[in-house]
Amino acid sequence: MNHGDENNYSSATEVATGAAAKSSVPAWQQNAVFQFFASVRLAMLLLAVLIVATIIGTLYESSLDAKVARAYIYAAPWFNLWLLLLALNLVVSALSRMPWKRHHTGFLLTHLGIIVILTGAWIGRKWGIEGTMTLFKNDPPSNRLVIDERVLQVMEDERTGKAIPFEIIKREPTPQKPWHLMTTSSDWEISAIGYSKALDVKMEPKQLSDETKNGAPALHISLATAMMNQKLDSWLLADESPHNTFSLGLATVVFKKGSASNAKEANAAASKPSGDVEAVDIEEAVFAFENSPNDQIGKALKGGSSGAKIKLIDVSKENKGTVQVEYQGKTEAFDVASSLGKTTPIPNSPLSLTIEQYWPDFRIKDGKPMSVSDEPNNPAVLVTLRGHVTPVSEPQLPLSQTGENKNQLTIYIADDNSLTYELSSRKAGVSSGKLELNQPLPTGWADWKLTCDQLFLHAEEHFTAKPATNPTNTNPTQTEGVLVRASHGNTNVEQWIPLGWQISVATEPKPIQIGYGYKQQPLSISLKLDDFEVERNEGSDTPAGFKSTVTITDMQDQSVTGQCWMNHPISFPDSWLNTFSGMTYKVSQASWDPENLSQSTVQILRDPGWGLKWIGSLVMVSGIFTLFYLRPYPKDLNGAAKKGAKSKRKHPQPSPVEV
Secondary structure, eight states: OOHHHHHHHHHHHHHHHHHHHHHTSOGGGSOHHHHHHHOHHHHHHHHHHHHHHHHHHHHHHHHTOHHHHIIIIITSHHHHHHHHHHHHHHHHHHHTTOSOOGGGHHHHHHHHHHHHHHHHHHHHHHHOEEEEEEEETTSOOEEEEEEEEEEEEEESSSSOOEEEEOOOSSOOOOSSSOEEEEEOTTOOEEEEEEEEEEEEEEEOOEEOOTTTOOSEEEEEEEEEETTTTEEEEEEEETTOTTTTEEEOSSOEEEEEESOHHHHHHHHHHHHOOOSOOOOEEEEEEEEEESSOTTOOEEEEEESOOOOOEEEEEOOOSSOOOEEEEEETTEEEEEEHHHHBTOEEEOTTSSEEEEEEEEESBEEEETTEEEESOSSOSBOEEEEEEEEEEOOOOSSOOOBOTTSOBOOEEEEEEOTTSOEEEEEEETTTEEEEEEOOTTOOEEOSSTTOEEEEEEEEEEEEOOEEEEEOSSOOTTOTTEEEEEEEEEEETTEEEEEEEETTEEEEEOOSSSOEEEEEEEEEEEEEEEEEEEEEEEEEOTTSOOEEEEEEEEEEEETTSOEEEEEEBTTBOEEESOOHHHHHHTOSEEEEEEEEETTEEEEEEEEEEEOTTHHHHHHHHHHHHHHHHHHHHSOSSOHHHHHHHHHHHHHHHHOOSOOTTTO
16 A cells, blocks of 8 residues: 555545544534533633623722622623523533533533522522611511612502612713603602702791691791801701700700799709718819800719819910819819820819810801811810819709700790790809890800790691702711602602602692602511620720620511620521521621610521522532542543553554454
């Protein structure tokens, strides 16, 4: 046989071998679409894009917000499609190896594990539960879970309503580009046309007809100070808590029904000392102002007042000044800058002093002290005095329910609509009298003067909201809100809806109720707060930890009581089957309110895909272990392969029988 015959024979052999191999593959595996989804190149592309997307999502979450990462990456339609393509690629790739052999075991296990993990993640996201619940002691059990997703609730009546997801992430609504929300059954078009991160919400009562005899008396007050060049105003509703109270932080104004004469006698009896006064532990907070050295404002926090006089002097732009303390005829001085935040004994006295805070340009905003600039226009300090002393008896101030002395102005409206007042201040003591509209009343709190300028005999609550002129994250009265428009023909009604509020929009024939808040979901279990404990560091008031005692009850009235604290959740129902399947509710301590120890917020989590994630992880690890650490072929196959290799080297040309 010549060389040409040998070459022809070799080519014919290769063609015959390829044809035989191709004919052994099922037709459905030879399909172009099937081969595309089974290709390694598609798998590399899918994995590369998912890795890059995950990195970007992590950066979004750390630098912006978790909601932004979810909106653009994890919950985006394209990301879900990409995961679906990955799962399809894994399934088709596994099917491309059919009929499966023993050496395919590791490959199949790895692919199966990833598919099971993806399935568990999808189930958890679809039917999982995650949210918080704020509980109060002595309140009935609650099953309303609050989810961190904002919604607009539109209701035409009490029986029908629709919750519309409303997250401001990609684009805010505007009048030019509104968000259409829904069309009601009465053909009102509801749209969002504006959004504000900070709304100022004020109670401005709506005056009712005097003939109705409904509602409560409403009084508009203004408080002005020349020293701070500041004016505050508010509406008060008589006996309608909390709208009957206006707080300056330093002092409080209250509006009640009745007469000041009766209150004066009761307060005088309550504050009158009996017998000799003995030394007690006192704690007293004092505000002192450089511009008005004789108008300090003091508040006895415990035991009474020490009678010490506090002055702030020698303040400049470079120097925070000096605090002078005059007690029992002796004067001591303390440098503000070096003493700020420190507790220092006052020489030759049983008192100690702490300069809590310094403000170069003091103002009162939303009941809290603040500085409006760094210039020393109105310097002020807050000083706390503590010690075991005999409290002074004058002036006598009424006591609150907590035993604290009160700087308070109480305004009364009698049945004949006359106004009287009772005033308590450290400077003036207790006084009372008749109050006339538009007549300023000195309060004795620094140089603050109060004026009543409007009175409604019959009024009801009514709130107005508008974007804040000076937005701030520290203002508790400011909240985000949505501007909603209801349209019907040529009629348009617009209303700001603050977060957490439900507003009645004046539509015809009946008003539509629109609320803006967080999504709520009823649970099959209810929770009741039995107790809340705060552990303190030894020797201080600094919290070391906190725990909630909670009773959980299901729909079959089966209940369990447990405690949860940091990294120690309560599981309900606490059985291995429910835990493994992910059908257990995990109740964890989330947050607490230092000003209300009867309140606790817990996080509730349930992930029905939890078990599949664990199973998938174990299967995938087993597959990887099989691929890299177990021999893919049995020994006899390896021996046969070696023998075949030697035979091929010995007989390079195949015989017709071998072909």
